[in-house]
Amino acid sequence: MPLVEIEGLRVSFRQYGGTVDAVRHVSFSVNEGESVGIVGESGSGKSVSCAALLRLLPATAEVAATKLRLDGVDVLKANKEDLARLRGRSAAMIFQDPMTAFDPVFTIGHQIAETIEAHRKIGKREALAEAEQLLLRVEIKNAADVLGYYPHQLSGGMLQRAMIAMALSCRPKILIADEPTTALDVTIQAQILQLIKKVQAEFGMALIMITHDLGVIAETVDRVVVMYGGEIMEEGPVTDIFEAPKHTYTKALLASLHSRFEPSKGDPDAVAPALELRGLAKSYHTRRRSGFRVIQGEFQAVQAVDVVLPRNRIVAIVGESGSGKTTTGLMAMRLTEPSKGQILVDGTDISALDAAALIPFRKRMQIVFQDSYSALDPMMTLTQIIAEPLHIHGMGTQREQREKALKWLERVGLNRSFAGRYPHELSGGQRQRVAIARALILEPTVLVADEPTSALDVTVKAQIINLLKDLQAELGLSILFISHDLSTVKSLTDSVVVMYRGRVVEEAPTERLFADPRHPYTRALLDAIPATNPREKRLRTFLSSEEIGARTPRYTVIQTGSAPSAHPQLVTVAPGHRVEAIVTT
């Protein structure tokens, strides 16, 4: 008998003025030890289906099914005791954001131990001892210390490990992972996926992997359920789905995974690059209290970065959170004041200009942010939002401004009928289109795009990337594309700058960087990209983060000869390819 049986599941939410179906006609089953992936975009009903399985939905949800069984128990008829047994013991869950998944006022040890105590008759002391063992099994080295830590004292990756330990605490038969790596950096994501696969094998559990990321699916599961708009589009073995997708939505998903690479046509005649950053650095003063003493310090967010953005090109800055990539982008726009260095726009240094002198340059440089919702004023209509830059720079009469805004609305692929709408009436992708229209209406030469597609679903992401590409070619734009998503970078940009802890560690034309990465960090980053083909599912060695860290050299060593130095420096290894290395003779 299958471990999970779902047949004809329907979930609807009561709202003012009726009910809305979130999930319809969903049927699938999971056998013991099997790995099943559920893939779909936000709102496709993938999380709701699994929450229904554990009756975790809010009271406003109405759940109906011809069959909804977990571990032999009819979930819809389960009483309190049945539910307590199902949750945690039959099935355990791990969630997307480990930072908010733990109660902030209790220690990690307490929260794991209380799970054990809830399901077994066991003393606090033994429960804590078991918690320590579990933490060791998820490769947390200082398990005894971590028991006494509060959630805010741990990093996201460590917390997700602790969350996995907590899920394992009652030896569940099935592990439900709801986007377990979405909130994490790429390199951490790879480690967590490995860990999930490892513990699944060790504990002999079944796995349901809920994700929007086909790469995660290819890496982890045997069978895939594709969901769209609350319904199952297709279902099958992972290789079939990747190699012979039947449904158009699945095909669109896969297409976004294998997007083409076309370098943009640069402008060889141009003398000065559109944007050049020379030795741009940002440091923050820090004040730390230790008893009554205040310890002054300096935090180097960005250390003397050189970036060149040639005319009509797209350059990516990649790096994990905290690497300084966003700060660099904001400094280039002079939205954050740099501590040192120069910003050259078409050859003119704007780093020391005052507010008035900066205005003409503001027209030439625009920015698009990640979170389109908070980037658009909720009280303004789309026309007002798009026309506002014209209004600020006093360009044209009100009528002309409005007319131009409407044109741009169409240009970014939205209907004119959207003109009077407000941002909350749009989807994430549509809002990002509006943000792009607002940025480009001044016809700038430089666009800084700060993770513009990170908050979007896979298929929408592909559309926005295509839109940016088309507009770039039409307008002759130069784009500084800031991202942590290497697959997007690969399909869009001409060259890549890799940042790590505030430094540029490698820089190369895109194709070259992906083919021949030199810096250990770049290699780790590329290694961490999930496979795009389930047949390429790599057999990775199961190393802990510390072990990987210990084995990876911090720098490459290059023998060039002329000027050896003990300090790492950027070395040119090929035309346009620079890497941070220690130079020896």
Next chain:
Amino acid sequence: MLAHILRRILSVAFTFIVVSIIIFLMMHSVPGGPFDANDMPVSEAVRARMMAQWGLDQPLHVQYLNYMWGVLHLDFGVPFQSPGETVVQLISRAWVPSLILGGSGVLIGAPLGILLGMAAALNRNSWIDYVASTVATLGLTIPVFVTSMLLILIFAVWLNWLPASGWPQPNRWILPIACYAAIPLATYARYTRSAVLDTLNRPFVTVLRAKGLSERRIIFQHVMRNSAIPLVTVFLPMFIGTATGSIFVEAMFRVPGLGAYFVSSIEVRDYTLQMALMLLITFMYCLAYLLSDIAYALLNPRIRVGGAE
């Protein structure tokens, strides 16, 4: 943690001193004085002698230091209204009724408000929730003198269950206490409801459910503990505000409490009592915020344990 507390104490002490200076200067900037011609028709020589005797001819900062030196020894002088006793004696006599009535009001009202707020949050959009919202709105919007009149009208005049006013028999305390309880009850009902709802919507509550914890444990251990963090900071300042007496409530129920003296000491230019009362209130609030800060730090591991590794 200890350093954190000591730093808070220093900053609160500084606040107290600054406020005391401001109060002292304000008292002096008010035109007129105790030996003004129309208040006290005495000759110029006598006035000068009296000014010298009370130290009022000295520069302002010397007067302030003299005064604060007395304050440190709990010597606030003699109230002009009743020269037979010291200010300290008067306050310790008059504060008792205010403390009993106001204090009980908060101690009864706050827990009831917390219960009501929790019940409302856990049964959202049910009749309990609507009752709680109504009670909270009424409690916060109807002024105390209206509440007290209504209470007197209903329980003393119509039903004739309780005496309308007076002191000191305990059955006369009931109505003013009920009056005092209204505001903490309403405030806490509102705060608790929103704090609990806020916590219930946080992702970790779903995680706790998915772990198979009982609903009771989730509510009473996790949700309560998290919701309590914003609630403790409100409690002490509210306690001080109520337990120093309300002019209206004390007037309505003819309670010989502290409240009446706030008004009378201004009316009759009773500088010593005025200063003492204001310093007392300032001191109590300073203490309340200090204790709230410490309680907040104790409940919140982010402050207690400090930053990330």
